[in-house]
Amino acid sequence: MxxxxxxxxxxxxxxxxxxxxxxxxxxxxxxxxxxxxxxxxxxxxxxxxxxxxxxxxxxxxxxxxxxxxxxxxxxxxxxxxxxxxxxxxxxxxxxxxxxxxxxxxxxxxxxxxxxxxxxxxxxxxxxxxxxxxxxxxxxxxxxxxxxxxxxxxxxxxxxxxxxxxxxxxxxxxxxxxxxxxxxxxxxxxxxxxxxxxxxxxxxxxxxxxxxxxNVAELPYARIKGAKLFYSSAKGSVKELLKKYGDYRQDRKPPQVGENHPGRSYWPEPDAIRQLVLPKSILNSPKNLHKPEHPDEIWFPRAAFGLPVITHFNTSNNGKDDPRDNIKLEPAEKIGGRHAERWPSPYFIKQLKLQNELFNVMFVLNQKFPSSLILNGVPVPPSGLPSNTKGKDMNVNPNKPEYRLNNRTITKALADALGMEEA
Structure with missing residues (x-):
């Protein structure tokens, strides 16, 4: 709008x-x-x-x-x-x-x-x-x-x-x-x-x-149909936001002798590789980062707000990874131009009521863009975050609770933050 x-x-x-x-x-x-x-x-x-x-x-x-x-x-x-x-x-x-x-x-x-x-x-x-x-x-x-x-x-x-x-x-x-x-x-x-x-x-x-x-999803963020999650705050807002950041950026730990993180447990990096890299590189025996995530082309973290900018560390990952900053954004146009932004409907913060402090996540009700593009490349409809059927999302073997397990993306995030719905 x-x-x-x-x-x-x-x-x-x-x-x-x-x-x-x-x-x-x-x-x-x-x-x-x-x-x-x-x-x-x-x-x-x-x-x-x-x-x-x-x-x-x-x-x-x-x-x-x-x-x-x-x-x-x-x-x-x-x-x-x-x-x-x-x-x-x-x-x-x-x-x-x-x-x-x-x-x-x-x-x-x-x-x-x-x-x-x-x-x-x-x-x-x-x-x-x-x-x-x-x-x-x-x-x-x-x-x-x-x-x-x-x-x-x-x-x-x-x-x-x-x-x-x-x-x-x-x-x-x-x-x-x-x-x-x-x-x-x-x-x-x-x-x-x-x-x-x-x-x-x-x-x-x-x-x-x-x-x-009513609770219908409209093009602007609304209170009607919004969801509120909360927990008693046991620590500072820094701890809450670190927990959110660790969840959203969860990846394999560095291997022995390396000083950089391993591959992401989320599907987006492999989805990007499949959309922007030529098949000659994807299928090359020398490719150190062939797509391996079971969710294939899917972008669940787009639900947290757009655009999403992904930067591949080609100095450590090897020359076969994408070299540009990859931008995921709405494909819809406003006034002949791509909207570029879809502000996050998620508000994650601390709330004070009388003498008690709470961690809260307030999620406004808003229609998600009908289509996405990745550096100008159309994302297939199956790549939208709403297509959760059969998805794993986060495949960290040490944190099975991070897997989607037939939950919504919102409920999975609330569970990761230790919050219940009001």
């Missing part, structure tokens, strides 16, 4: 009578480290580490997840009337204003880029990879502690939409980069108490109540 770029509501709030306007302010605390979120990318701006415009964009997203429109035009019209943008060649101002002030108790922690596999940081190296892979990033840092005030101003007629959007953001969103993978999670005791949310059961009831329409 087309994105609408808007300016911060602070400059565009329409003139309304004072009696029609409501303002509410809540104190928020950062409960997991934040990185990114500033124009200087991965360096924390100590004066204004959190931007109101960024939060407002997330509120807009969470408002959209509550809708049930099957018509793209109707969704766009309803969204623009509240959050602003262009509609029928007319610019509408946002009716919701977000202001972030009173930053205090700030604690900034440097990120160590050296030898990330030793996990020297307070966040897992799995989620920090944009920093490790960017040589231009100098002196990156994390915001490890912060408290701030957030004010929300809106017309009375939009109170339900504004407050429910804020509550969804507080529960499942966050500040900065990689909020879908547990970074920058926030907590407001007053907001949750005002809405009567003190337990996982309360969270589940809230998301069941705010979703509109």
């Amino acid at each position: 087309r994105r609408i770029q808007i300016k911060d509501a602070s400059a565009t709030l329409p003139a309304l009578k004072q009696s029609e306007v409501i303002s509410k302010s809540y104190e928020f605390t950062l409960i997991t480290p934040m990185f990114g979120g500033d124009e200087d990318s991965f360096v924390i701006n100590k004066k204004t580490p959190i931007r109101s415009q960024s939060i407002k964009g997330q509120l807009r997203f969470w408002w959209r997840t509550m809708q049930g429109f099957t018509s793209r035009d109707e969704l766009l019209e309803a969204e623009t009337k509240i959050w602003g943008g262009s509609l029928s060649e007319k610019k509408l101002k946002s009716e919701v204003k977000v202001s972030v002030t009173d930053f205090r108790n700030l604690e900034v922690t440097p990120i160590k880029k050296e030898r990330p596999w030793t996990e020297p940081n307070i966040l897992s190296s799995y989620v920090l990879f944009p920093i490790f892979n960017n040589k231009d990033v100098q002196n990156p840092s994390l915001l490890s502690k912060a408290t701030f005030s957030l004010s929300l101003t809106y017309p009375r007629e939009h109170e339900k939409a504004a407050i429910n959007s804020l509550l969804l953001w507080a529960l499942f969103g966050g500040v900065g980069a990689r909020t879908r993978r547990g970074c920058g999670s926030v907590y407001s005791e007053e907001l949750l108490k005002d809405r009567g949310i003190t337990s996982i059961a309360d969270v589940k009831k809230f998301i069941d109540d705010v979703g509109c329409g």
